[in-house]
């Protein structure tokens with residue numbers, strides 16, 4: 365179980381991770397989602413003890429990483445699929461890493477098999493594709509059998525078969541009882557991998573919960589095309605509905621069903637040209653959530 369509490373990282377006074385709190389549960393895959401530059405990698409590095417937080421703390425099974433007797437056996441990370449010696453052979457590299465981690469080197473061939481790299485055991489790392497390096501990075505992270513596994517964009521460079529394999533592996537690891545945290549900037553990827561999702565933008569939490577809850581928003585989004593979208597938008601807002609996207613003569617509306625929107629339009633005497641439940645709501649919801657979020661300073665400056 366992972367608990368991130370008020371985690372903050374500032375560089376020259378500017379927050380790249382800003383008072384971030386969330387948790388990830390053992391036995392489940394938690395997706396860590398946010399656009400490029402949102403602060404995912406910085407957060408992951410702080411969780412793994414590779415970057416010192418400016419404020420806040422990270423608890424793994426109730427204790428900070430360095431308060432565990434063997435921190436390396438508590439959390440492991442897949443951070444950069446490219447960070448290997450290019451001239452070394454795959455199996456030699458993994459055996460060496462096992463030795464350095466104090467793990468029996470016999471685990472190396474077994475793990476190569478688990479990540480589907482056994483046929484490339486004698487290949488030099490420099491000849492591997494990005495997807496194969498990701499598999500090797502996963503094998504390295506699994507050496508210590510730590511109960512918390514964090515993977516930063518592990519799907520990068522994987523083809524559809526590789527994605528399917530990764531999904532299976534993450535699921536198996538969660539079923540073994542591990543806490544699995546996986547980052548991505550792509551919602552579609554997360555939908556395939558994750559049980560729970562944590563969404564951040566500008567270093568701040570914008571949503572978290574079971575992926576099904578984010579998906580459930582789909583039913584509440586309605587796409588409406590009408591004669592006067594600006595006026596209808598204002599009327600809908602006045603009734604407490606949200607304009608998730610404004611595309612000129614078409615609005616994507618949250619917080620009310622098609623019937624409510626139709627009635628508000630009728631009262632405003634605005635002709636409706638199209639009114640449908642939105643099928644792509646989840647993607648739009650994610651984009652809207654992350655676009656709405658502003659860095660704290662900007663948000664505070666905009667406050668009346």
Ligand SMILES: Nc1ncnc2c1ncn2[C@@H]1O[C@H](COP(=O)(O)OP(=O)(O)OP(=O)(O)O)[C@@H](O)[C@H]1O
Nearest residue numbers: 375380398399400401402403404405406407517549
């Ligand atoms: N050492 C550093 N000094 C200053 N700013 C940094 C440093 N490291 C990262 N940042 C900034 O922190 C912000 C968050 O970066 P981070 O890599 O965590 O984002 P990310 O969500 O992982 O995005 P991506 O998917 O693009 O890697 C970025 O604006 C980045 O420029």
